[in-house]
Amino acid sequence: MDYCLTVKELSKSFGSLSVLDDWNLQVKHGERLVLLGPSGCGKTTFLRIISGLEEPTSGVFQKDAVRVGFVFQEPRLIPWRDVRGNLQFVDEEQGDTGEILAQLRLTGFEDYLPSRLSGGMKQRVNLARALMIRPDLLILDEAFSSLDMKIKTSIIEDIRRLWLARGFSIVSVTHDLKEALLLADRIILLSTRPSKIIREIHVGLGTDRNPSMPGFLQLEADLVDMMCHGEA
Amino acid sequence: MKVLFRSLIGIGLMIAVWHMGAMLLNKSIVPTPVATLRYMGGLLASGEVVAAAGQTAWKAFLALFLAVLIGMPLGLCLGLSDTLYDVFRPLLMVIQAVPVIAWLSLVIFAWGIGWRGPVFLTFLSLLPISVLTTISGVHNLDKNLLEMARLYRVPRRKVFGTIYLGSLLPFAVAILDVSIGQAWKTILVVEYLCGGSGLGVKILMARMNIDFPGGWALTLIAVLLGLATERLIKFGLKRIFHPWITV
Numbered sequence: 001m002d003y004c005l006t007v008k009e010l011s012k013s014f015g016s017l018s019v020l021d022d023w024n025l026q027v028k029h030g031e032r033l034v035l036l037g038p039s040g041c042g043k044t045t046f047l048r049i050i051s052g053l054e055e056p057t058s059g060v061f062q063k064d065a066v067r068v069g070f071v072f073q074e075p076r077l078i079p080w081r082d083v084r085g086n087l088q089f090v091d092e093e094q095g096d097t098g099e100i101l102a103q104l105r106l107t108g109f110e111d112y113l114p115s116r117l118s119g120g121m122k123q124r125v126n127l128a129r130a131l132m133i134r135p136d137l138l139i140l141d142e143a144f145s146s147l148d149m150k151i152k153t154s155i156i157e158d159i160r161r162l163w164l165a166r167g168f169s170i171v172s173v174t175h176d177l178k179e180a181l182l183l184a185d186r187i188i189l190l191s192t193r194p195s196k197i198i199r200e201i202h203v204g205l206g207t208d209r210n211p212s213m214p215g216f217l218q219l220e221a222d223l224v225d226m227m228c229h230g231e232a
Numbered sequence: 233m234k235v236l237f238r239s240l241i242g243i244g245l246m247i248a249v250w251h252m253g254a255m256l257l258n259k260s261i262v263p264t265p266v267a268t269l270r271y272m273g274g275l276l277a278s279g280e281v282v283a284a285a286g287q288t289a290w291k292a293f294l295a296l297f298l299a300v301l302i303g304m305p306l307g308l309c310l311g312l313s314d315t316l317y318d319v320f321r322p323l324l325m326v327i328q329a330v331p332v333i334a335w336l337s338l339v340i341f342a343w344g345i346g347w348r349g350p351v352f353l354t355f356l357s358l359l360p361i362s363v364l365t366t367i368s369g370v371h372n373l374d375k376n377l378l379e380m381a382r383l384y385r386v387p388r389r390k391v392f393g394t395i396y397l398g399s400l401l402p403f404a405v406a407i408l409d410v411s412i413g414q415a416w417k418t419i420l421v422v423e424y425l426c427g428g429s430g431l432g433v434k435i436l437m438a439r440m441n442i443d444f445p446g447g448w449a450l451t452l453i454a455v456l457l458g459l460a461t462e463r464l465i466k467f468g469l470k471r472i473f474h475p476w477i478t479v
Contacts, residue, residue, distance in 0.1 A: 051383055068383075076380045080398050080475040089394060090384035113475055133384065 003064060004029045004137055004169040005050060010059030012045055018194035019045050023059070025188060025197060029136075032163065032170040034180040036223070037190030043173035044073070047141050050171070065137035065169065069130030073142045075122040077114040083125050084110040087132045097132065104128045104158055120151040127155065131162060138163075140172035144179060153211070156182045160207060177223050178211050189226060199226065263445040272449040281434065281450065285457055288423060288430035291347055292415040295354035299362045299415075300407060307366025308400070317367065328360040332422060340426050347429070350422040357418045358411045365410075369403030370396075401476040405469050412465055416458040431457075 005027040012020040019042035027033045035043050048054040050061055051070055077086050083106060087097045101107050104124045114122055123143060130138060138159075144152040156179065163170065174180050180187050181203060189199040201223070205215050247265050254264040263271070275281040310317040332353050339349040373396065381391045423432025431454050438446035 053379060053383060070380075070383050072376075072380065074376070076376045078377060078394065078398065080401070081394070082475075089381075089390070090386060092387075129384075 002028060003062075004031070005061065005063055005065070005171065007050070007061045008059055010046075010049070010056050010061060012042065012049060012054070013057045020049075020056075021194040021196050023195075023197055027137075027169055027171060029064070029169055030167045032183055032185045033172070034184035034187045035171070035173045035190060036177070036180045036187050036227075037173075037175065037195055038192050039175055041190050041193050041195040043175075043190065043195075044141055047139050047171070047173060051139055063137070065135070067133045067135045067137075069133055069135030069138045069168075071123075071127050071130045071138070071140045071143040073145060075114065075126040077122060077125055077129075079114055082111045082113055083117075083128075086114070086125060087129050090129055091132045095132070097128075100128050100131050103162060104131075120147050120155070123147060123151075124155060124158075127159070134166070135168050137169045137171065140170065140174075140183075142174055143172070145174070145176065149178070152176075152179060153182065159183070164207065177220050177227075181205070181216055181219055181223070182209055182211070187223070189223075261444050263448055267445060268448045268452060271445045272452055275446070275449055275453070281431070281453060284429065284431050284434045285453065287347075288416075288419055288432065288454075289457070289461070291351050291423075291430065292354065292419040295351045295358060295419065296408070296411055296415045298351075298355045299358035299411065300404065303359050303362025303407070304366045304400070304404060307363040308370060308396070310363065311367040311370025320363075324360050324363055327356055332357060332418060333425070336422075336425055345426055345428050347427070349426040350419050350430070350432070353422045354415055354418045358415055361411055361414070362407050365403050365407045366400060369400045373399050398476060401473060405473050405476070408469060409466060412462045413458065416454075416461065420454055 003026045005025075007023050007025045010020060010023040011018070023046065025033075035046065037043055045054060047070075049056050050063065051068055078089060081089065083101070084097050087100070091097075097110065098107070101110060104127060106121070106124055106128060109117065109121065114125070117125065123146075126143065140159075144155060147155070159170070160183075170183070172180075172183055184203050187201045187203060188197055189201070190196070191198050201219075203219065205213065205219070209216060211217075211220075250262075250265050254262045254267075259267075306320075310320055335353055335356065336349075339352060343349050343352075377395050377399075378391070381395060419430070420432040420435070423430040424436045425432075427433045431450060435447055435450045435454070438444075438450055
């Protein structure tokens with residue numbers, strides 16, 4: 001199977017409230033897809049459906065991923081377990097946490113309780129927990145929305161390194177243009193609720209990016225234009 | 233330091249009021265603090281009161297242990313099932329509403345005078361605290377953590393052991409926190425009414441022998457022991473369970 005995720009005619013309603021309307025998309029193995037849309041358009045609902053936490057109202061999706069790591073918007077760490085304990089909680093094999101903690105610059109914080117960590121570090125632990133299970137598909141649910149640009153860029157750089165080394169697929173949702181452009185191979189633009197897929201953009205910026213690159217700035221301006229002038 | 237100083241002022245005021253009361257009233261009915269302390273020293277030196285305090289303490293701890301042992305699993309089940317909660321709620325409300333004295337004749341008929349009555353009645357007075365606090369703990373479980381565990385397909389046993397029990401631990405500490413003082417007070421009353429031994433019985437004997445200084449000294453011993461035990465246990469609980477309590 002070429003695709004890690006295939007979604008066909010997927011819709012979701014909560015009672016009379018229609019949230020997702022006829023979504024069709026595919027994510028290749030190793031691809032990084034970012035869904036970009038306004039707040040409240042159903043991005044998180046889509047992630048909850050593909051991760052098995054919600055049922056679609058109609059339509060189907062197929063996943064060719066045995067292990068799915070999920071980075072929640074809020075860290076959802078167990079407050080009375082230290083960093084190591086939080087990682088081991090999701091890892092059935094009780095593997096070594098040292099490697100992933102080192103890769104995410106958390107070495108030395110193994111014994112810290114979440115209450116002693118900053119917001120950025122909590123999100124790093126949230127990410128480390130998702131990577132601990134060696135996922136085939138990594139889902140990011142506005143995982144960095146509460147962080148400042150510097151920390152956000154630094155964590156996205158860590159994800160990029162790990163993605164290059166491990167080759168997992170990524171599906172991320174955000175309403176932050178810079179975040180989308182730093183992370184994505186392909187961006188899908190969503191309309192307001194009930195959200196539809198209105199446009200796909202292939203981001204040809206290579207893997208090593210930064211927000212001051214000329215191509216980056218041009219794409220960012222194009223995306224703003226699309227979102228502000230009715231295309232999204 | 234400021235708090236300690238203020239507390240010492242409060243204690244000093246209490247002793248002063250007591251002393252003035254003793255001066256104004258009949259000293260044989262209300263002995264002065266100094267006379268009471270002297271009497272208390274004599275009682276403690278005899279060893280008999282120490283043994284009685286030990287008997288009261290083990291009964292209080294047994295009742296507390298049983299209330300937590302039975303109350304918490306029961307509270308967990310009732311918290312997880314609305315049906316069970318609806319079934320058991322009237323019974324809990326009855327246990328909570330009926331005063332100790334109402335159970336007394338039943339207990340005396342069942343076990344006579346001895347240790348079982350005080351333990352049982354103290355247990356009954358603590359059980360609703362234990363059950364209702366646990367139910368509240370279950371209702372306050374962080375649903376996001378449960379969803380995270382579901383998403384990562386964490387085995388149920390691990391979820392129960394880590395998230396459920398971990399979430400309930402602060403509530404268990406709260407149960408002990410509230411119940412220690414309650415257990416100590418109830419056991420003394422029930423010993424006084426139907427006990428075979430213990431500080432409550434000693435206070436009863438002092439009253440029957442019209443030994444007012446003895447009654448005051450024994451009451452003071454009971455109060456000091458109760459406070460010391462409560463403080464000690466709370467301190468221990470905070471030290472042992474700080475990751476769960478401080479979160």
